[in-house]
Each structure stands twice: as C-alpha cells, then as structure tokens.
Amino acid sequence: MRRLHWLLLLLPLLCLFVSNYYSGLVGQYAILGATAALLAFSWGYAGVLHFFHVVAFGLGAYSVGWFALNLGPDGLWLGLLVAVLLTGGVAVLLGIAGLGKNYGFMTFALVTFVVVLALEQIAVQFTAVTGGFNGLSNIPRLGFGDWRLSGSMNALVLATVAVLLVIGLRWLSTTPYGVALRAVRDAPRRMGSFGVDVPAMRISVFVLTSAATGLLGGLFATQTQFVSPSDIGLAFGTSILVWTMLGSKTTLLGPFLAAIGINFATTGLSESLVDYWLLIMGVVFVVVVRFLPEGFGVWLVRILPARWRRAPHVEVRRAVPEAPRDAADGGAAPEFVVEQLSVAYGSNRVLQDVGLHVSPGEVLCLIGPNGAGKSTVLNALSAVIRVESGRWRFGDRQFQGRSPWRIARDGLSRKYQHPSIATDLTVGQNLALAVWGPRYRFRRLLWQRWEIEIEPSAWRILEAGGLDARLDQLAAELSHGQRQMLELAMALANPCDVLLLDEPAAGMTKVEAATLASLITEIARDARPAVIVVEHDLELIRTVADRVVVLQNGGVLAEGTYAEVEADVRVQEAYLGTEAQHG
Amino acid sequence: MDVVINEVLSILSSAAIASVIALGLGITFRLMGIINLAHGEFMMIGAYAAVYAGAIGLPWPLGLLAGVLAAAVVGALAEVLIVRWLYSSPELSILGTYGLSIVLIQGVQVTLGKGYLYSSNPFPGAIEVFGVAYPIYRLVLIGAAAVLFLIILLLLNATPLGTKIRAVAADGKLAETLGIRSSRLNLVVFTASAALAGLAGVLVGPLGNVRPDMGADYIFTAFVIVIIAGNSIVRLIPAAILVSTVQNLMTFWIDPMVAKIAVLVIALLVLQGLRRTPGEVTV
Numbered sequence: 001m002r003r004l005h006w007l008l009l010l011l012p013l014l015c016l017f018v019s020n021y022y023s024g025l026v027g028q029y030a031i032l033g034a035t036a037a038l039l040a041f042s043w044g045y046a047g048v049l050h051f052f053h054v055v056a057f058g059l060g061a062y063s064v065g066w067f068a069l070n071l072g073p074d075g076l077w078l079g080l081l082v083a084v085l086l087t088g089g090v091a092v093l094l095g096i097a098g099l100g101k102n103y104g105f106m107t108f109a110l111v112t113f114v115v116v117l118a119l120e121q122i123a124v125q126f127t128a129v130t131g132g133f134n135g136l137s138n139i140p141r142l143g144f145g146d147w148r149l150s151g152s153m154n155a156l157v158l159a160t161v162a163v164l165l166v167i168g169l170r171w172l173s174t175t176p177y178g179v180a181l182r183a184v185r186d187a188p189r190r191m192g193s194f195g196v197d198v199p200a201m202r203i204s205v206f207v208l209t210s211a212a213t214g215l216l217g218g219l220f221a222t223q224t225q226f227v228s229p230s231d232i233g234l235a236f237g238t239s240i241l242v243w244t245m246l247g248s249k250t251t252l253l254g255p256f257l258a259a260i261g262i263n264f265a266t267t268g269l270s271e272s273l274v275d276y277w278l279l280i281m282g283v284v285f286v287v288v289v290r291f292l293p294e295g296f297g298v299w300l301v302r303i304l305p306a307r308w309r310r311a312p313h314v315e316v317r318r319a320v321p322e323a324p325r326d327a328a329d330g331g332a333a334p335e336f337v338v339e340q341l342s343v344a345y346g347s348n349r350v351l352q353d354v355g356l357h358v359s360p361g362e363v364l365c366l367i368g369p370n371g372a373g374k375s376t377v378l379n380a381l382s383a384v385i386r387v388e389s390g391r392w393r394f395g396d397r398q399f400q401g402r403s404p405w406r407i408a409r410d411g412l413s414r415k416y417q418h419p420s421i422a423t424d425l426t427v428g429q430n431l432a433l434a435v436w437g438p439r440y441r442f443r444r445l446l447w448q449r450w451e452i453e454i455e456p457s458a459w460r461i462l463e464a465g466g467l468d469a470r471l472d473q474l475a476a477e478l479s480h481g482q483r484q485m486l487e488l489a490m491a492l493a494n495p496c497d498v499l500l501l502d503e504p505a506a507g508m509t510k511v512e513a514a515t516l517a518s519l520i521t522e523i524a525r526d527a528r529p530a531v532i533v534v535e536h537d538l539e540l541i542r543t544v545a546d547r548v549v550v551l552q553n554g555g556v557l558a559e560g561t562y563a564e565v566e567a568d569v570r571v572q573e574a575y576l577g578t579e580a581q582h583g
Numbered sequence: 584m585d586v587v588i589n590e591v592l593s594i595l596s597s598a599a600i601a602s603v604i605a606l607g608l609g610i611t612f613r614l615m616g617i618i619n620l621a622h623g624e625f626m627m628i629g630a631y632a633a634v635y636a637g638a639i640g641l642p643w644p645l646g647l648l649a650g651v652l653a654a655a656v657v658g659a660l661a662e663v664l665i666v667r668w669l670y671s672s673p674e675l676s677i678l679g680t681y682g683l684s685i686v687l688i689q690g691v692q693v694t695l696g697k698g699y700l701y702s703s704n705p706f707p708g709a710i711e712v713f714g715v716a717y718p719i720y721r722l723v724l725i726g727a728a729a730v731l732f733l734i735i736l737l738l739l740n741a742t743p744l745g746t747k748i749r750a751v752a753a754d755g756k757l758a759e760t761l762g763i764r765s766s767r768l769n770l771v772v773f774t775a776s777a778a779l780a781g782l783a784g785v786l787v788g789p790l791g792n793v794r795p796d797m798g799a800d801y802i803f804t805a806f807v808i809v810i811i812a813g814n815s816i817v818r819l820i821p822a823a824i825l826v827s828t829v830q831n832l833m834t835f836w837i838d839p840m841v842a843k844i845a846v847l848v849i850a851l852l853v854l855q856g857l858r859r860t861p862g863e864v865t866v
Contacts, residue, residue: 049674049677093851094851097851097852097854098851098854106616106618106673106674106677107810107854109618109674109677110618110677110806110809110810111810111850111851111854113620113677113681113806114803114806114807114810114847114850115847117799117802117803117806118803118843118844118847121799121840121843122840122843122844125839125840126840234685235685238681238682238685241678245678275692275693276689276693278685278688278689279685279686279689279690279692279693281685282682282683282684282685282686282688282689283682283686285678285681285682285685286665286679286682286683286686288682289665289669289675289678289679289682290665290668290669290679293672293675
C-alpha cells in the first residue's frame with residue numbers, strides 16, 4: 001500500500017496523450033485537488049479549521065501575475081517565491097494571533113473568515129495592483145526568456161507538482177509529526193500536559209499548508225494565465241471546502257480525487273448554468289454538511305484490507321535505571337513546595353492560600369469532601385486553569401506562570417482523572433508521543449524513527465496492565481482499566497520529579513486498584529518522584545499514603561499520617577463521619 | 584468644532600447600526616455557541632421584505648414589522664431544517680450556516696434579480712444638534728439601538744424566560760433534567776436573533792441600497808465587534824464604538840481599505856491582549 005500511491009504519477013502523464021484543452025484541465029484540476037488535500041491535512045488531520053486556504057491560493061496567484069506582468073515574464077519565478085513567502089508570512093502572523101494561546105478553533109475559523117471577507121473586497125478595490133474586477137490577464141507560462149512551455153507541458157509540470165505534494169503529505173501524515181498532530185487534534189489538553197507545545201504544532205501545520213497553497217495558487221495562474229478577485233473569494237473557497245468534505249477530510253487522497261472528479265464531471269456546467277451555479281453549490285454544501293459530513297473517502301478506507309492501513313510498529317525499550325537520584329546528594333534534598341495557592345472561578349473562591357510540601361519518594365494523598373478543591377489543586381499546579389496567586393517549585397525550579405507544556409518539560413507530570421489517550425493511535429504510538437512530547441520540537445519529530453526508551457517504572461506498569469504484549473493494538477480497543485494503566489505509564493514514560501495523579505483508581509475493579517496501589521508505592525520508592533494523589537478510595541489511600549492532607553472549603557483542614565487524620569475529630573465531622581454514615 | 588460634532592454623531596450612528604447587527608450575532612454565539620455566518624443574509628431578507636411592503640403601499644411601521652417577521656420565519660426554518668442538527672459540532676454549525684448564506688444570496692438573486700432596490704427614508708430631513716444640522720434618521724437609529732440593548736438585557740437578566748435561556752446556555756443537558764426544553768429555547772433564541780437581523784436590515788435599508796449580497800457590507804464589522812467583545816453582550820457596546828471610531832476616522836482621512844485592515848489588526852491585538860484561560864472556548 002505504501003507504494004500504491006506512486007500510481008498517481010500516471011495522472012500527469014495523461015497530459016501527453018490528450019488534447020491541449022483536456023491536458024490543461026488535468027493540470028488545473030490536479031492543482032485544485034492538491035489544494036483540497038492541503039486543507040484536509042490542516043483541518044482533518046490537525047483539527048485547524050480555517051478559511052484562509054482561498055486567501056493563500058489567491059495571494060499566490062496574484063503575486064505570480066503581478067511580478068510576471070511588471071518585471072517581465074521571468075518575474076514569475078520571483079512571483080512564485082513571493083507567493084510562498086507572503087502566504088507563509090501572513091499565516092505566521094495570523095497563526096500567532098489566532099492559534100497562539102490555545103483558543104477554541106471557532107475563534108480561528110471566524111478570524112480567517114473575516115480575513116477572507118476583507119481581502120475579497122481589497123482585491124476589487126486595490127485596482128493599481130490587482131486590476132480590480134478585470135483582474136490580471138496574459139500571465140506567461142512557466143519557462144525562461146522567450147522559451148515557454150506549451151499549454152500541455154505546463155499542465156504536465158503542474159500535475160506532477162500537485163501529485164508529489166500529495167505524496168509528500170501522505171508521508172508527513174505517517175511521521176511522528178503527523179501522528180502527533182492527530183493526537184493534538186483529539187486531546188489538546190492532554191498533549192499539552194505531556195509537554196507538547198500545542199500552539200506551536202497548530203501554527204506549524206497552518207503555516208506549512210498555507211505556504212504550499214500559495215505555491216499552488218501561483219502555479220495555477222501560469223496555466224489559466226489569468227487571475228481575478230474570484231480566485232480569492234468566498235465562492236471559490238466554498239468549492240474547495242465541498243471537495244474536501246465530500247472526499248473525507250480525514251484522508252488525503254479522498255479530497256484530491258474528489259476535487260479532480262467533481263471538476264471533470266461538472267466541466268462546462270458552471271459556464272452553462274452560470275446564474276444557478278452558486279445556488280447549486282450552496283445547496284450541495286448544506287446537504288453535505290447536514291447529511292454527509294464524513295464524506296465518501298472514509299467509506300473507501302473501511303473496505304480496504306486491514307493490513308493496508310496498519311499503523312507502524314513502535315519499538316519500545318526499557319531504559320537502564322539510573323542510580324537513585326538523591327542518594328549521593330549531600331546538600332538539602334530538593335522538595336516540591338506549594339505556597340499560598342489561591343484560585344477563584346469568577347467571584348467564587350475555590351482555593352485560599354493552600355500550602356503543600358512533598359519530598360522525593362514521598363506519597364501525599366489529598367482528600368476532602370466533594371467541592372473541597374482537590375482536583376482544582378492539581379489543575380492549578382499543572383497550569384490547566386489560571387491561578388489568582390501562589391508559587392510552586394521543585395528545588396529552585398519555579399513553575400508558576402508557565403504554560404502547561406513548559407511545566408511538563410520541567411519534570412512535572414500529570415495523570416488526568418478520565419483517561420484521554422488518543423484512541424485512534426496504538427498503545428506504542430501513545431507512549432512514543434508521551435516520550436517525545438517534552439523533548440522534541442516538530443522538526444525533530446519529522447525524522448524521528450518509531451523507537452523509544454521508557455523509564456523502568458513505566459515499563460512495570462505496562463507489564464502489570466498486560467500492555468507490553470499489546471503495543472500494536474489501537475488504544476480504542478483497551479478496557480477502561482487498561483486505559484488508566486496506559487495513561488499512568490505515559491505520565492511516567494519520561495523521568496519526572498513531580499507526579500500528580502487525579503483519581504487514578506476511578507473506574508477500576510478492586511483487584512486492579514490493589515495492583516495500582518502497590519505500583520504507586522514501588523514507583524515512589526524506586527524512581528523517587530514527589531507524588532500527590534487525589535483519591536476517594538480510602539483503601540488505596542491507606543496503602544499508599546505517607547502523609548494525608550485534608551482539604552475543606554478550599555483550605556487545609558488537617559494534615560498527618562492516615563491514622564492521625566482518621567483520629568482527628570474535625571476530619572471525622574467534615575468527611576470521614578459522613579463517609580461512614582453512607583458506607 | 585462643527586466637524587467634531589458631526590464626526591462624533593456619525594461614529595455613534597455607525598456604532599448603533601453595527602451594535603444591533605452584532606447583538607443578533609452575539610446572542611446566538613453567547614447563548615448557543617453558534618457562529619451564524621448567515622446573519623448578514625437574514626438582514627438582507629428583512630430589508631427586501633420592507634422594500635416590497637413599501638412598494639405595495641404599506642406604511643413604514645408595517646414594513647418594519649414585515650422585515651422582522653420575514654427574517655424570523657426564515658431563521659426559524661433554518662434552525663429546524665439545518666442548524667439544530669449541527670449543535671453537537673460547532674465546526675459543522677459554522678459550515679452549515681455558511682452554506683445557508685450562499686443559498687439565501689443566490690436564491691434571492693435568482694428569484695428577485697440582482698438589481699439594486701431603494702427603500703424610502705421614513706424620517707427625512709435634518710435637525711439641529713449643538714448647532715450642526717444632522718439627519719433625523721441617523722439620530723433615530725442611535726435611540727433605537729439603545730432601546731434594543733436595554734430590552735434584550737432586561738429580557739435575559741430579569742425575566743423567567745431569560746433565566747431559562749441562560750440555564751440552557753450554561754448546560755443544555757443539565758437544563759433538560761430540570762424540565763426545560765432546550766431544543767425549543769434554542770429555536771426561540773435563534774429566531775429572535777434572526778428577527779434582530781431582519782430589524783437591522785430594515786433599519787440600514789434607507790442608508791444604502793438593498794441587494795442580495797448587501798449583508799457582506801455590514802457583517803465584516805459586526806464579526807470584528809463580536810470577536811472583540813468575546814462572549815459578553817454588554818461588551819458589544821464599547822466594542823462597537825471602538826470599531827466604528829477607527830473605521831469612520833480612517834475611512835474619512837485615509838482610505839476605506841486601510842480602515843478595514845486597521846480594524847482587523849485591532850481585533851487580532853485585542854485577542855492577543857485579553858488574558859483568557861487556556862483551553863476556554865471563546866470567540
């Protein structure tokens with residue numbers, strides 16, 4: 001299967017055998033197909049929905065047109081360069097503004113939509129450069145000086161570039177970078193806590209696909225030899241969206257082939273039905289959104305043999321254990337210290353001046369009645385929510401005021417209450433992303449092989465959960481308990497100094513919970529992170545806790561060993577007493 | 584001095600129009616999480632209805648009513664046929680309303696033609712304000728916008744219906760367990776938003792021309808205002824004044840195109856400047 005898509009290269013060869021008219025169409029439609037594939041990569045694979053694709057295409061076409069007409073025919077090469085740099089540059093600015101802070105994707109879709117609205121009007125009004133409604137015509141074909149490609153040879157070059165681009169995108173989607181994009185799409189918060197710079201991942205894919213779309217737009221202009229405001233407008237943008245949706249945005253070949261197929265099927269229709277064409281497009285679009293949002297491509301993928309779409313095998317090795325980290329440390333052992341942590345949701349104060357300290361190898365259990373602020377403590381420490389005030393550090397490493405992924409990179413690891421692993425990836429791939437998240441930027445992910453080393457403690461969890469034999473299985477096929485184990489293994493895959501566990505035993509059977517309890521004790525003993533556990537299961541707390549902190553109404557009510565806390569009258573009133581009545 | 588007063592009044596009346604359009608957009612966004620890209624087309628429907636009502640001799644207030652009703656009916660139909668099936672996916676709801684806007688523009692173009700229509704001004708003439716003669720109609724717009732905001736805010740914050748609507752906005756599923764019919768309230772909110780769009784369409788009619796793609800002239804500004812205001816309805820007012828000030832002054836002194844870009848840049852800067860909690864879904 002890996003090789004089958006090279007068959008696509010037969011498409012450009014068509015240009016040698018058909019008439020000038022049809023080869024021209026092959027060139028144009030292949031470019032449009034690749035444009036749809038680029039949108040699918042950004043939207044379907046990475047979850048970045050935007051309307052900028054049509055602006056990028058139009059900017060590319062206008063730059064080639066303007067440079068070729070104003071600097072002489074060879075200016076078109078400069079125009080192509082400008083097409084890539086200009087669209088890429090605008091995409092960087094837009095990306096930083098709209099994707100830089102983990103906004104919901106709706107904001108970004110809207111911002112890019114507004115950009116399209118503005119640019120379409122600018123293309124009409126800025127006549128000195130764009131030629132207004134009339135556009136720019138007589139754009140030369142590819143070539144040098146007086147030597148220019150014929151129409152069909154130009155189309156052959158265009159179709160080849162388009163096909164190579166789609167093949168390149170397919171390759172990209174199978175690299176760790178492409179797989180990480182899918183994980184970011186499905187579980188952005190989780191990936192952030194694994195140390196992945198989520199905004200940078202999104203911006204990178206947006207810039208990459210936009211710059212490539214700019215190039216395609218520029219090439220397109222050498223075939224049609226004409227650019228007009230409709231190449232940058234919403235109507236054209238809608239067509240690209242329709243092709244992408246119909247072909248399935250979660251595939252690349254689907255949108256590519258859909259764009260080519262639909263365009264050939266409707267050749268001439270748009271001219272003969274000119275008054276009704278957009279109306280028909282609009283109705284088709286609404287019907288697709290309402291009834292067929294997944295598109296046809298996914299149906300095809302489902303009937304392919306399973307071995308054709310098998311994910312790559314990930315080689316998982318157990319790292320050689322280091323000597324215990326603080327054993328030889330003469331000075332004061334570093335501690336995880338939280339000071340005066342306060343959080344408010346609106347006017348509702350949830351945490352008030354909470355202070356905690358945990359030494360390496362120590363397990364601290366946070367307990368308290370519902371609403372006491374236990375999970376809020378963990379969310380605040382891992383920077384998932386904003387804190388009002390407070391400082392927390394490990395040794396002299398300060399964490400407050402930093403983004404979730406930076407905190408993760410500095411050795412604070414966290415497991416969420418509900419497992420939020422990427423379910424359409426394998427166990428091995430999930431582990432690999434957890435290992436690479438804090439270490440590699442996206443450039444490194446492009447060339448990284450599917451090989452990882454995980455910490456011995458993570459390996460022990462995999463064994464306990466029976467996951468070491470299921471590395472190639474999709475995470476979606478795991479039981480709830482196994483998912484909990486996988487997520488715990490992911491949190492421990494890299495060495496960490498601080499480990500935050502939010503209800504690790506939630507949804508586990510009694511036997512699983514007992515296994516988990518002994519694993520937590522072992523991990524604290526061997527890998528020596530400072531561990532904070534939020535848990536309701538008193539049996540588990542009794543087993544693992546070195547110390548217990550009781551929270552009530554956002555403040556620390558009591559602190560001590562399990563036995564001390566259990567004996568505390570205030571605690572019995574606030575928590576254990578009511579618990580005992582229920583039990 | 585006269586220039587200043589004139590300019591201030593222009594800015595206020597532009598802000599009045601823009602804020603009414605943004606108000607309709609804002610309530611579907613704030614209360615339903617829907618970004619309605621067909622809002623400008625609901626405006627257009629309202630404007631057409633008012634023009635046709637005038638053409639058959641109905642007085643202006645009835646034309647206003649016709650515009651509001653026409654937009655409300657189209658909006659309600661759109662909600663029942665399309666939008667309500669897309670609530671689960673904000674992404675699809677954006678695309679669905681986008682498709683709807685194309686269908687409405689093209690549908691009107693095919694049936695009623697591309698030609699420009701003009702609606703007559705119900706309050707012709709000018710009145711003297713601080714020594715400057717200013718069109719009465721634009722002053723009426725400022726008053727109308729203020730009254731509309733007051734009504735909507737009171738409705739949302741001081742009536743049982745408003746409480747229910749805000750409950751559905753906070754958590755539709757939870758509200759249903761309390762016996763509130765989320766789907767019906769969503770229909771009410773979406774229809775009300777469309778009616779507001781229709782009203783805005785009627786109001787802007789006399790200021791320009793009425794044509795199938797007239798929504799595009801206004802919707803850009805309205806979206807920028809909603810982006811700046813985030814999910815707050817009260818903040819729409821300062822946002823509208825800010826955007827109108829920049830747009831009017833730059834259009835007047837420099838160039839309409841530069842004004843557009845400047846407004847866009849402001850929206851992006853505001854997005855940057857607002858410290859919003861990571862992961863929070865806001866626009």
